[in-house]
Amino acid sequence: xxxxxxxxxxxxxxxxxxxxxxxxxxxxxxxxxxxxxxxxxxxxxxxxxxxxxxxxxxxxxxxxxxxxxxxxxxxxxxxxxxxxxxxxxxxxxxxxxxxxxxxxxxxxxxxxxxxxxxxxxxxxxxxxxxxxxxxxxxxxxxxxxxxxxxxxxxxxxxxxxxxxxxxxxxxxxxxxxxxxxxxxxxxxxxxxxxxxxxxxxxxxxxxxxxxxxxxxxxxxxxxxxxxxxxxxxxxxxxxxxxxxxxxxxxxxxxxxxxxxxxxxxxxxxxxxxxxxxxxxxxxxxxxxxxxxxxxxxxxxxxxxxxxxxxxxxxxxxxxxxxxxxxxxxx
Numbered sequence: 607x608x609x610x611x612x613x614x615x616x617x618x619x620x621x622x623x624x625x626x627x628x629x630x631x632x633x634x635x636x637x638x639x640x641x642x643x644x645x646x647x648x649x650x651x652x653x654x655x656x657x658x659x660x661x662x663x664x665x666x667x668x669x670x671x672x673x674x675x676x677x678x679x680x681x682x683x684x685x686x687x688x689x690x691x692x693x694x695x696x697x698x699x700x701x702x703x704x705x706x707x708x709x710x711x712x713x714x715x716x717x718x719x720x721x722x723x724x725x726x727x728x729x730x731x732x733x734x735x736x737x738x739x740x741x742x743x744x745x746x747x748x749x750x751x752x753x754x755x756x757x758x759x760x761x762x763x764x765x766x767x768x769x770x771x772x773x774x775x776x777x778x779x780x781x782x783x784x785x786x787x788x789x790x791x792x793x794x795x796x797x798x799x800x801x802x803x804x805x806x807x808x809x810x811x812x813x814x815x816x817x818x819x820x821x822x823x824x825x826x827x828x829x830x831x832x833x834x835x836x837x838x839x840x841x842x843x844x845x846x847x848x849x850x851x852x853x854x855x856x857x858x859x860x861x862x863x864x865x866x867x868x869x870x871x872x873x874x875x876x877x878x879x880x881x882x883x884x885x886x887x888x889x890x891x892x893x894x895x896x897x898x899x900x901x902x903x904x905x906x907x908x909x910x911x912x913x914x915x916x917x918x919x920x921x922x923x924x925x926x927x928x929x930x931x932x933x934x935x936x
Contacts, residue, residue, distance in 0.1 A: 635908045
């Protein structure tokens, strides 16, 4: 008789929890992006659509593999960005856009939500993996950001792979620069999207991390640096709150302090990741900017905020979620 009473009690308890929607939060979660902008179905062939989705899934799988084995969020976001930096479809690493002078200047940042340690680099021209250099700055230097020749000297001293600037060349990016100059277009008109890449993750120990890497904007001049390597603008992570990686018109994301603002709204106003992301991007839009963000919350939420036609994006959780999307209405 006592066994039946215990069984009914357990069933009643489980039913009450389900009725109240108290599902267990995921042990780990991850979101990635490959740029936001004017991404519409009419401009994409079936082959190109499939290629981008496969590339996003491959990068997502790299991060998922780390987290599923109990690895850190920091290692997961690094793994994702490394994959995307090697893929010429994205504006980071191998696929970086050209400056006005016909070279490549790379920026990246990474942040550990556990300690709020951060590393960033800007204006680098010969380092094959900007995100690995940003992580080295965080872990093996007393600084947060290094730029230009000094960053490259540091990379050489730390044994990171150096390549000729021409290694980053791709025909598609060169064509974009040539069209920009010939037709006197803006970077936005010639690119149609911001190809910055990034990742955010929550690991099984509750630690958050964010990473972002970019080649900037086509035809940029005078050593221009956008929001991606700026902690608090394009990249931010803080345990107990959120991790953010942004992609968009950097000048506006810097002025709004997008990444830190999203986390501040969540911690100070109690907003969900989605509400905070949407409200912050609405502020960017008021100023005239656009773009998108990915946000990982301390509760396991992974959300997308989009103030553009679309965003190359994907997310996964230990609860079985696995989504890849491009267009805004997906």
